[in-house]
Each structure stands twice: as C-alpha cells, then as structure tokens.
Amino acid sequence: MNKCYRVYTDTKTHDEAQAFCESLGTHLLEPTSSTENDYEFFTDTSHWIGIHDSGTEGNFVYESTGAAITYENWGINEPNNLGSEQCVMKFSSNFWNDDSCDNLLPFVCETAI
Numbered sequence: 001m002n003k004c005y006r007v008y009t010d011t012k013t014h015d016e017a018q019a020f021c022e023s024l025g026t027h028l029l030e031p032t033s034s035t036e037n038d039y040e041f042f043t044d045t046s047h048w049i050g051i052h053d054s055g056t057e058g059n060f061v062y063e064s065t066g067a068a069i070t071y072e073n074w075g076i077n078e079p080n081n082l083g084s085e086q087c088v089m090k091f092s093s094n095f096w097n098d099d100s101c102d103n104l105l106p107f108v109c110e111t112a113i
C-alpha cells in the first residue's frame with residue numbers, strides 16, 4: 001500500500017495531534033515495517049505515532065483500525081508504562097517509547113493513496 005505523509009513541526013498532545021490529522025481525513029503515522037519506521041521524518045526530535053494501549057494495558061493497537069500491531073521497534077526497557085503511559089512516540093533514533101499522552105510532540109499524518 002502506498003502512503004502519503006505530511007510532517008507537522010508544531011507540538012500537540014497525542015489526542016490533539018490525532019484529532020488534527022483526522023480533521024484532514026488522515027491519521028497519525030502508523031509504521032508497519034522497518035523501512036517505513038526508519039524513515040527520518042525528524043532528525044532531532046521525537047514525534048507521535050498512531051499506536052496506543054489505552055484500551056487494555058500492554059495491548060498496543062493501531063488507532064485507525066483498532067487492530068493489534070504487526071510490527072514494533074521498542075527501545076530498551078520499553079514499553080514500561082512508567083507512571084501510566086498509553087501513547088507511543090518514536091525517538092529520532094527510530095526506537096519507540098510509550099509516553100504520557102499529554103506530552104507535547106510534533107507529529108506526522110499519513111493517508112493511503
């Protein structure tokens with residue numbers, strides 16, 4: 001499947017970022033392969049991706065479909081749900097971390113083309 005991406009450098013909470021993408025008929029980036037995940041959307045900052053475990057702790061799903069994730073690239077000792085973390089971000093190193101959904105991060109919207 002081909003996708004179109006758009007990078008937003010302004011920071012939003014996870015839910016604000018997802019709502020913004022949805023207002024454009026898109027959704028947050030959902031990396032489904034190492035090729036897609038390792039693309040350097042940002043070289044110097046973390047950013048939100050469209051994966052969470054808000055429904056069941058430890059059960060990470062794609063937000064656009066609710067389906068269980070089929071690819072993952074967690075950093076060392078992640079996900080750790082530290083202090084209750086339900087939203088996933090990608091470091092500039094391309095490794096993932098579960099993070100507080102209220103943190104303010106830039107983001108990438110994607111849509112199928």
Ligand SMILES: [Ca+2]
Pocket residue numbers: 053057058081084085086087098
């Ligand atoms: Ca969690």
Ligand SMILES: [Ca+2]
Pocket residue numbers: 078079080081082085097098099
């Ligand atoms: Ca974490």
